[in-house]
Amino acid sequence: MAVCGATLAAARRGPARRTLWQIDPAACVQCGLCATSCVLPVSAVKCVHNFAMCGYCRLCFGYFEADAPALNAGAENQMCPTGAIQRRFVEDPYHEYTIREDLCIGCGRCVKGCTDFGNGSLYLQVRHDVCVHCEECAIATVCPTQAFRRVPADDPYLRKGAAGEGT
Numbered sequence: 001m002a003v004c005g006a007t008l009a010a011a012r013r014g015p016a017r018r019t020l021w022q023i024d025p026a027a028c029v030q031c032g033l034c035a036t037s038c039v040l041p042v043s044a045v046k047c048v049h050n051f052a053m054c055g056y057c058r059l060c061f062g063y064f065e066a067d068a069p070a071l072n073a074g075a076e077n078q079m080c081p082t083g084a085i086q087r088r089f090v091e092d093p094y095h096e097y098t099i100r101e102d103l104c105i106g107c108g109r110c111v112k113g114c115t116d117f118g119n120g121s122l123y124l125q126v127r128h129d130v131c132v133h134c135e136e137c138a139i140a141t142v143c144p145t146q147a148f149r150r151v152p153a154d155d156p157y158l159r160k161g162a163a164g165e166g167t
């Protein structure tokens with residue numbers, strides 16, 4: 001039986017690797033569309049935290065509004081619209097910031113503050129335990145910086161800093 005060249009080349013490559021959508025943190029500009037353009041009622045995009053990059057700052061630019069009246073956990077001081085960031089005192093002057101993903105809507109406000117004025121340890125990722133894996137991601141079609149790209153399904157996060165940190 002004759003085997004054509006294209007078939008032979010495909011056989012040598014093996015089965016195609018399955019891919020999923022993910023955000024390249026280096027390309028994202030925190031425009032806000034991740035919160036409003038996902039097909040899900042609450043976006044599959046969440047804020048994640050690379051603790052190895054964090055400064056554990058008392059004045060966290062991802063946690064506090066720029067004009068916060070006080071540096072405490074009062075709702076009026078917090079940048080996050082859903083109270084998804086938990087602040088915990090470690091030792092003077094350090095504080096730890098943890099994201100409650102069940103409350104995060106992926107608006108990117110905290111990420112923008114941390115990226116512009118802090119260490120950039122907060123960033124956005126598509127959470128694959130929430131995402132329904134649309135063939136054409138509704139956010140990818142509107143993302144102004146083409147930050148969405150396909151990644152291998154068996155390694156579906158684009159982490160900031162060292163591998164394994166942040167997610």
Ligand code: SF4
Pocket residue numbers: 023027028029030031032033034108124139142143144145146147148
């Ligand atoms: S739409 Fe693109 S640029 Fe805007 S927040 Fe999402 S990934 Fe970032």
Ligand code: SF4
Pocket residue numbers: 046047079080081082083084085099103104105106107108109110111
């Ligand atoms: S500010 Fe927005 S992106 Fe950051 S934790 Fe809150 S809801 Fe999530």
Ligand code: SF4
Pocket residue numbers: 021037038039040043044045126130131132133134135136137138139140
């Ligand atoms: S693939 Fe679908 S569910 Fe996942 S982030 Fe994009 S629009 Fe939302």
